[in-house]
Amino acid sequence: MSKLEQTNILGELWLRNPSGKIIPSQDALSAIYLKYSILDSPIYFDLKYNAIKRFDFFYDVVFIETKNGFIFDKIDFESNAIKPTDSDNRFISTNNCNKSPDYWFDEVNRKIYVTYNSIVFNPIYRTAVITVVVYQFDIVKNIYSSKLSYDIILNFCNNYYYSEEMSSDMLCELLEPPKMSYNKDTRCFDISFILRGLNREFGLINTILKKSDTLNIDSINCLTPYSDLNSITVNMNYNKTLETDFYD
C-alpha cells in the first residue's frame, strides 16, 4: 500500500489520558465530541463512528481530520479530563471539493499555518478556478482565523478544461490536496499541489508566499504538460494582517 493511500484509511483513535491510561478517543476526548455534538457538526458523527483519517498534536492543540472535514482545537486539562478551551466551531468541511489540509507548525512562535484548496468551473473565464486558503492558528492566544485567500485562474490554450458537461465532481477529482512548507531563511511559504489534465495527467502548481505583516504572493509557477497556458491570473479574495510573531 502506498503512503498516500495510508492517509486515506479511516480508523479509530486511542489516547493516553493525563492519568496514563490508554483509552479510546470517544472517552478521552469526550468533551470535544460533545462540543461538536452540540454544534451539530458533521464531524461529530465521523468521530463517533471512528471515521478518522489523520491526527496530530501541537502542544495543547489537537488536529483531527475525518472523511468530512477537519478541526484544529485547543484543549485544556481540568480535573484529569481533556476539555476544549472554547465553544467556537473550528470545523472546516472537506466536502464541496475542499481538499484535505496541509499545515506547517512554527514552533518558535507557536503558530500553525493551515492551507487547503478547492476548484470550481468558472463559466465567465471558461476555465477552472483554484482557490487557495491559508489559516493562521496562534496557539498561545487561541486565535484561529483565515488570513489569505486567492484564486488562481489558469487560462489554457484552445479552451482546454472548457466543457459544459463537465460535472463539478469530475473537475474536483483533477485537483489534489496542497503541501505546505516554510523557509525561515527567506520567510517564504511554498504551497504546491497537483492539478491533473482531463486524462488525469500529471501537472504541478506552485505558489511562493512571502511572509511579512501579511502573506504576499511572491510567484506562481505552473507545469502543465497536457496543455499550453495562455495566461495565469491571480484574484486576491482577501489578505489580512497576521498575528505578530515573537521571534523572526
Add this chain to the structure above:
Amino acid sequence: MIKFKKLLNLKKSTSNSTITSYAPLELYIQPSDLDITKKIHKIDYIFNDSTITHKLFYKKTTTDTIPFPDEIGDPRNYIVNKTFYFTTTGYSQTYGVSAHIYEMGVSQPTKIEFNVYLRKPPMDGNVQNAVFQSVELLYTRIFGVNNDILYVFETKNPCYYLPITVNWTNKPIVENMIDLNSTSKRRAYRILQPFQNKNYENPYTIEFTDKQAEADNDPNFPGCT
C-alpha cells in the same frame, strides 16, 4: 532512457506532412521507396542542428540483402536515424526536416520537407505511453536562500519514491524529459524538467541514499501492490 521510435518511408508525398510523436523521438528515415526515376548520387538530410549526407559510392561485391543490390552505393539503400529532444519549456515543439535528393544530370535537388511535431510524454494518467500509472505528491520542503523546493513524489506501476529539488526560477536547457536509467547512481528522473535543477547547478543538492536502486538490484525485495 525512454525513447519513442518511428519509421518514415521517404516519398515525394511525404512533403508538407507532419510526424507527431512524444519526445525524445528516434526517427528512422527509410528512402528505399523514393519515387524518383533517375539515378541518385546524393541525399542530404538537413536537420536544425546537423546535416547527414549519403553519397553514391561503389563497392565491388557484397552478400548483403539490400533493396538495390545492383547499386550498393545508392543512397536509397541506407536508413538514416536522428533523435529529436525537447529543447524548450513549452508543451510542444516542432522541428523542420528537409531531404535534398540530387539526381544524376539534374542541377536542382528534389526537396522533400516535412515537420516533426513533438509533445512531452505523459507522466501518468489515462493515456497511452504513460510512464507511470499515477504520480502523487507526498511531501515538500522549501529551503535555502534561493527558495529551492524539495518535492517527494510517489509513483505507482512502477512504484518509486522520487525526491527532486526544483528551483522554479531556474530553467536550464532541456535535454531529456525522462531518463529512467535505474542503474545510474543518482535517480535520473526528470519529471519536472525544465525546472529541475541539475546537480552541478544546484548548491543545495541533497545526496539521497537511493533506496529504490537498492531495491531494484535486490531480487528478493517485495514489490508494492
